[in-house]
Amino acid sequence: MIDLTIAPDDLRIAFACADTDEARSARLRLAHRYGNSPFDEADVIVALGGDGFLLETLHRAIRQDPFSPKPVYGMNRGSVGFLLNTFREEDLPQRIAQAQRVTLHPLRMDATRVNGETVEALGINEVSLLRETRQAAKLKISIDGVVRLEELICDGVLVATPAGSTAYNLSAHGPIVPLGAGILPLTPISAFRPRRWRGALLPHRARITIDILENVKRPVSAVADSTEVREVIRVEIAEQRKVALTLLFDPELNLEERILKEQFTP
Structure with a gap:
């Protein structure tokens, strides 16, 4: 200051x-x-x-x-x-x-790779998961330990900060979030199944866990701003209040x- x-x-x-x-x-x-x-x-x-x-x-x-x-x-x-x-x-x-x-x-990303390595990174705009090949990603999404979506077939998914909600999140048709709203948008990228799922608005203290299903056939990378981690099997995302x-x-x-x-x- x-x-x-x-x-x-x-x-x-x-x-x-x-x-x-x-x-x-x-x-x-x-x-x-x-x-x-x-x-x-x-x-x-x-x-x-x-x-x-x-x-x-x-x-x-x-x-x-x-x-x-x-x-x-x-x-x-x-x-x-x-x-x-x-x-x-x-x-x-x-x-x-x-x-x-x-x-x-910022958001804190803890990305676990296939080999067991865990990579930590901060995302000021967003943390996004993206398919690595022609195969769509298949993801399971849990919020605070409760499974909310058993299977999402998509090109990817992202969690944005309010400041980052006007960036990639908006391009993926996610909502713009006012700075003081205390909300994090969870936005799918080209969702195929469930086709009509448009994402969710989560309390800023929520802990989001995304498990990659069929990770060998459908490899996924995780990106926090400019830090990319390839071949992940699980990504945990939470606001870093510290x-x-x-x-x-x-x-x-x-x-x-x-x-x-x-x-x-x-």
Whole structure:
């Protein structure tokens, strides 16, 4: 969290940029204008790129300090920029000091592979299971230890965070979830059987277990943001409340308002 007693001009900013000419050029200009603190000494991280790079920066902040990651203020030097502020070089410390804070909790994925290995990863947007071959996946879904769906034949399934509900989840026809709703959408990807199942809305404290049936014939991979684990036989997903990420937004670009507005976009 940014110390509110620090004057805007005294903020120590670390600039991170995507691997594009536009983002690198912006980083050079901003660093020259405001200085560029080392990542571990900064009060705030400014991410220059698109939504994908912002997610990378948030993961980097978690790795640097898992239980008190540095706040991140993103500026769009990419394409979509749903989670980013408008790029502008002027008055950056003042914008950061006046920014609204949004707290995000990622999903924790525990994926068990065929060989018994368990891989842990965090998903800020979503955790998704995807078929690896031409064969549809066959999955069993349990919520808090109770089997809710004995068999789902599909291309895959995903669990999204509210912040990630406008990303892959929305493309898979899942619902957009307001940030403060306390809900996680569970959304099928091209469900074949049961054909009419459109997913579920779960309490954010739910523990989701997905078992892969016929895993040899129908191999499945699990993905938490950019971390992919192949040939899984079981995936457990739960919100990681111990990790609290802080995203900073200009007041006129409030994330809650963006998510609400997205529900009325044709």
